[in-house]
Amino acid sequence: MASFKIEGGHKLKGEIVPQGAKNEALQILCAVLLTQETVTLHKVPEIRDVLKLIDLLDAMGVTVEKVEDETYKFTASDVDVAFLETETYKKKAASLRGSIMVLGPLLARFGKARMPKPGGDKIGRRRLDTHFFGFSKLGAKLEFDAEEHFYSVDASDLRGAYIHLDEASVTGTANIIMTAVLAKGKTTIYNAACEPYIQQLCKMLNRMGANIMGVGSNLLYIEGVRELGGTTHTMLPDMIEIGSFIGMAAMTGSELTIKDARVDQLGIIPETFRRLGIKMEIQDDDIYIPAQEHYEIESFIDGSIMTVADAIWPGFTPDLLSIALVTATQAKGTVLIHQKMFESRLFFVDKLIDMGAQIILCDPHRATVIGLDRKFPLRGIKMTSPDIRAGVSLLIAAMSAEGTSVISNVEQIDRGYQRIDERLNALGAKIERLDD
Numbered sequence: 001m002a003s004f005k006i007e008g009g010h011k012l013k014g015e016i017v018p019q020g021a022k023n024e025a026l027q028i029l030c031a032v033l034l035t036q037e038t039v040t041l042h043k044v045p046e047i048r049d050v051l052k053l054i055d056l057l058d059a060m061g062v063t064v065e066k067v068e069d070e071t072y073k074f075t076a077s078d079v080d081v082a083f084l085e086t087e088t089y090k091k092k093a094a095s096l097r098g099s100i101m102v103l104g105p106l107l108a109r110f111g112k113a114r115m116p117k118p119g120g121d122k123i124g125r126r127r128l129d130t131h132f133f134g135f136s137k138l139g140a141k142l143e144f145d146a147e148e149h150f151y152s153v154d155a156s157d158l159r160g161a162y163i164h165l166d167e168a169s170v171t172g173t174a175n176i177i178m179t180a181v182l183a184k185g186k187t188t189i190y191n192a193a194c195e196p197y198i199q200q201l202c203k204m205l206n207r208m209g210a211n212i213m214g215v216g217s218n219l220l221y222i223e224g225v226r227e228l229g230g231t232t233h234t235m236l237p238d239m240i241e242i243g244s245f246i247g248m249a250a251m252t253g254s255e256l257t258i259k260d261a262r263v264d265q266l267g268i269i270p271e272t273f274r275r276l277g278i279k280m281e282i283q284d285d286d287i288y289i290p291a292q293e294h295y296e297i298e299s300f301i302d303g304s305i306m307t308v309a310d311a312i313w314p315g316f317t318p319d320l321l322s323i324a325l326v327t328a329t330q331a332k333g334t335v336l337i338h339q340k341m342f343e344s345r346l347f348f349v350d351k352l353i354d355m356g357a358q359i360i361l362c363d364p365h366r367a368t369v370i371g372l373d374r375k376f377p378l379r380g381i382k383m384t385s386p387d388i389r390a391g392v393s394l395l396i397a398a399m400s401a402e403g404t405s406v407i408s409n410v411e412q413i414d415r416g417y418q419r420i421d422e423r424l425n426a427l428g429a430k431i432e433r434l435d436d
């Protein structure tokens, strides 16, 4: 397990370019399986989860060509379906969550898909019912081996259907879309997830020859086609990384410009950080955050304590709640952080409390943060990164703290943030990577 040794108290200054979006790239990479023609992808983030998925595609027989940094070509003309039954496949597919989205394309193109229990963050229950509900509506049969935790889906004749999802699952929606584009006839998906990454997937599939209508809404109409062709696609900047940089700038009192942020695709993210008191200016497509000694959390109009809660898009993403929480620890005022989707994502606050933050964990879903308004700095400590976003929140806390901190298990952070230590050190941070 690698660690970061962080010397706190150094302000950052300069410009940072966000990486391509992790959760978009995971969908888009799976979609290359839908065609035998070449798909060229730009702004592929070279992070742990994405590299693992590329490795999985390669092992399945997809031809992978790295053209230059962050640009790859994929040709899935010779996929080895028998590989899905092997132990190597099980091991590789189980190592990340994004691999779940190979199911839809494999089912659509080869009538057969297999999946072990996927990896990803341990942040509470992460059921997959929505995915299989959609597949079965389209005519697939599911077999679940409970002992091996292995899912098998097979279909000889996929047909369009009306599908009303019980929850707007992001990866579930992506999987069902990727199956329906090659099913015969018309599919309607209601209560579909509709974040920009799903929109990007739909736009790419339409460029490949699919016929998806309603893109951007939670009601999608898909007219199945016989086959799809190649295309070129560029990932959006990672909105979770952008939110992380906004919180980091505020906590460390730094002046930071986040370049080419595609502000039009960030939804309610900038406004949510603004309500925590963080000043920012949109300059063309850059976000400029001035150095701020103090920032004050708003109250609701009636004077009651503000709540920041997650919700499906266009609400505030659950992946930024940990960042909002850590950012509030040095604000002036109080905020209730309400993590509605996941049960086990707030336990990391214990570490922030050890560092001197004032937080009351009300229950697994809710934490009240009483901002210190920089009257006392956090203190550096030793800690472990429990999940990707908690890991970055702890990194932000450590960068703002007095003294030195060590965060172990930074592989969690590397899952989703590209060379984060190097990029932040270039702006003035003092982060040393210790490999053991």
Ligand SMILES: CC(=O)N[C@H]1[C@@H](OP(=O)(O)OP(=O)(O)OC[C@H]2O[C@@H](n3ccc(=O)[nH]c3=O)[C@H](O)[C@@H]2O)O[C@H](CO)[C@@H](O)[C@@H]1O
Residues within 6 Å of the ligand: 023, 026, 097, 098, 124, 125, 126, 127, 166, 167, 168, 169, 170, 171, 172, 312, 317, 318, 319, 340, 341, 342
């Ligand atoms: C690889 C990938 O893209 N991962 C993202 C994806 O995971 P993933 O697609 O696995 O997450 P889902 O959207 O399926 O669900 C996330 C959680 O929210 C709950 N839920 C979901 C929808 C809903 O209407 N009501 C509800 O309660 C689910 O039960 C689950 O516990 O979306 C999550 C929610 O944005 C993000 O945290 C993950 O980073």
Ligand SMILES: C=C(OP(=O)(O)O)C(=O)O
Residues within 6 Å of the ligand: 022, 023, 049, 097, 098, 119, 120, 121, 319, 388, 389, 416
């Ligand atoms: C929860 C996340 O990722 P995953 O779904 O890959 O575990 C995340 O990106 O915050």
